[in-house]
Amino acid sequence: MDHSLLSLEHFIFITSILLIIGVLTTKISSKLGVPALILFIAVGMISGSEGLGFIYFDNAELAQIIGIIALVIILFEGGLQTKFSTVKAVAKPALSLATLGVLITTTLVAVAAKLILDIGWLEAFLFGSIVGSTDAAAVFSVLKGQNVKERLGATLEVESGTNDPMAVFLTISFIELLTIDNPSYVILIGLFFWQMGLGLLIGFIFGKIGVYSINRINLDSSGLYPVFAVCFALLAYSITDFANASGLLAVYLAAMMIGNADLTYRHSIVKFNEGFAWIMQILMFIILGLLVFPSQLFTFDVIWKGLLLAIKLILVARPIAVVFSIIRMGFNWREKIFLSWAGLRGAVPIVLATFPLLAGIEDSQMIFNVVFFVVLTSTLLQGSTITPFAKVLNLTGPKKVESTHSLELVSIGKANAEIVEYEVNEESLIRDSTIKNIDLPKDVLINAIIRQNDLVTPTGDTQIQTGDILYILVSKQRKNELNEVLKM
Template identity: 45%
Template sequence: MVVTPENILFISSVLLILSIVASKTAGKAGIPILLLFLGIGILAGSEGLGGIYFDDPNLTQFLGITALTYILFSGGLDTKWESIKPVLGPGLTLSTLGVLLTALSVGLFVHAISSFSLLEGLLMGAIVSSTDAAAVFGILRAKSIGLKGNLRPMLELESGSNDPMAYFLTIGLTSILAIDNFTFSDLIPVFFMQMAIGGAGGYLLGRAIVLTINRINLEYEGLYPVFMLGLVAMLYAVIDFAGGNGFLGVYVAALAIGNGKMVHKKSLIKFFDGVAWLMQIVMFITLGLLVFPSQVLPVIGLGALVSLFLIFVARPLGVFISLAFFKYKIRDKLFISWVGLRGAVPIVFATFPLIAGIEKSNIIFNIVFFIVLTSVALQATTLSLMAKWLSLAVPDGLKRRSLLDLELSEDFKNALVEVDLPEDSEIDGKKIWELDFPKTSLIVLINRNEKFITPNGLTELKGGDKLLIMMNTESEENKVKATLGV
């Protein structure tokens, strides 16, 4: 096929649409969406039905880092500080000590059973040491299963914060193998510098972004998501240039932004949720295209041994040691161990030694790909069963939707308008029935200090209230705002 812009657009759109349509069926069947996206990429590749030849690890790495940046940002943006605060200790311990223990144990095992040197084994361990909880919650939502206690926020925190540690270990070990006279002792100051700059820089830049969004007052509301897209990319780049860990910086900044008071926050969260899905699809399909199944087949034996060791020994070992000083029951630790899915991130990290020209890097890449496939196929498909077997599952059938999320037909003539009352509002203390409201206008919801009130005529309005008002016409909107003094 001749490479033209039209052909590229056509093939890209077909793969994207096929992935989205197929994910609906896969979700209902309990098939991990990650596995589906990777499968579509493999089928479209040079050794699949599509016959698309793709062998560019540099482009794959760039797309992977870009995708991971926005995925982490979206995850942090929608994470409430109140939910992760109680699990901050165990979550961060898992994402640091747990990752380190997993990398060490896998590295020693690979070195013991194969011709890999100790450093090469540790590099493989570092690459597969981080988890992908996004796939976990996709399966749990598909099966309408929740988790008891604080397991869910703790797993969310771990998944969002363990990639920086795995990234650091991967880059560090790749540097030791590729650069002469570079040793483990050189990594220690780099580690503390990266984490300190990443964490502090992410928080400060996150707060600065909140102030910027609140004060910039763009002419068109649709520009806010576009502006934020640019800010996120700049955020990663600035922290990386400063010597910090860009992934950690992006996640911490997203937490600061998501838990701050910011205009258009709900619409931005929705927008970045869509961006994160797009990035996941692009990343998984690209990784699927990069893999040559014929090169994976020769390493299936070693890959299976490493995968089983990772699932049944390394991950549980890391979890039980990391959580030894926290009050978690055995069944909680067993489930957390089983949740240690390996997603697309290890495959992206496996491109670093590939690009650096490390000996056996191609074998490492193919083994990592096989480990990801087996991890997702075995663990993701049995998550709901494991949660039920350990008596940790609770019904999660209630789907909460914001009133503004309702899809209204084109024939719907009313409008839902959000109005913010000033802190020094003239109607502070007045009851709703005392206001000169049009008869066809109705205050349907009040947001007061993040608590929602269903109002009636006797409800008193307070300065700072956010009102959701249903009304008929634009002229009516002007009268309502005049009545409210806004």
């Protein structure tokens, strides 16, 4: 048999097995109360050359490329489900944490890294920059479906979605300071404003173009709309990166603009990207698990240094950054404690730790291993205790319900009607009303009700109850009127 064909077969077989294990791992993680990304990393480490020996992988450049693409998809999916109203309510504290908070965290961790790792100041600040930001993949994954108070959850999600550019900028800047003779500090400061400003501008432009294109172009299959949408995320990142600006910020803003628009096939787009984000998250963390070698990671030297730095990060640097970043912003002491504890580290620090490796920075392998250990400690310790911690601090709200969505009637983009799925909760205006007493717009019909897993055929006298799932047929022209009735 041809060897190359055999290698391809092995690659496809191993990839399928790893993805199946990754998907099943999500179920195990929920039962164990351990963040899924920890188990994804464990799958990678076990599958590697120092585990079962299925795969030998030490290509930091390829891992970096895969990691960045995965982060683009994950940020896009998170942005699609972030409402502008939510962002507006938490913009000030979230953006302060994403900028000032990252700078404070970077500085405090750098001081500890200088002492513990016995490295130069520039290398210490490089280490602090790498672990300075919270991670969108980790935060989105851990908070999804949890009933943490909305303001706190939104602050953490917006912070994690917007602080990656600051961490990337600081990391690249310190690498340049270490590798370039006579670097210009003025140029570096100007570069920061260039990256942030142009990233926002390009994200806004591609968000607008994306919404217009999705709604105006009739594609032959509804399955093409989710693919079409994600293309704008990849395009926004690549063009912004070509311009030496913040591609991740552009992606997040473009995603929010697309997600907050009145969009054709919204449900298909959101659900496709939710699944796609899971695939990329599984792939990314397995690859990162393959990249690290346990014999280098779990040494006494790395363990004690990593633990000390993780403790400094979790119990000192993050809390101080939170306190100074959100002064006089309406958070009480319990909420500040929770925001401090929920500052998860994840894929971004590990991906950023590959930058010094590729740049040939002295002690880069040691920095990578310690960063990896700090991330494992942060995710395992903080990620597995966020919900119980919120309950102890009495910071949980009502149980979250799935957002409403539309079920497409046909497989092409030419239908003028949708079936809206709506779950009735305790705050719903139509709760306890009979259907005949609900002021539904013209050409709107409640077709079916699912009540405690049973199908109820609606009549005028049917009373709407908490927990009911309604399937409502509505013309696109009347959808806004229906939203007003349901207050969706």
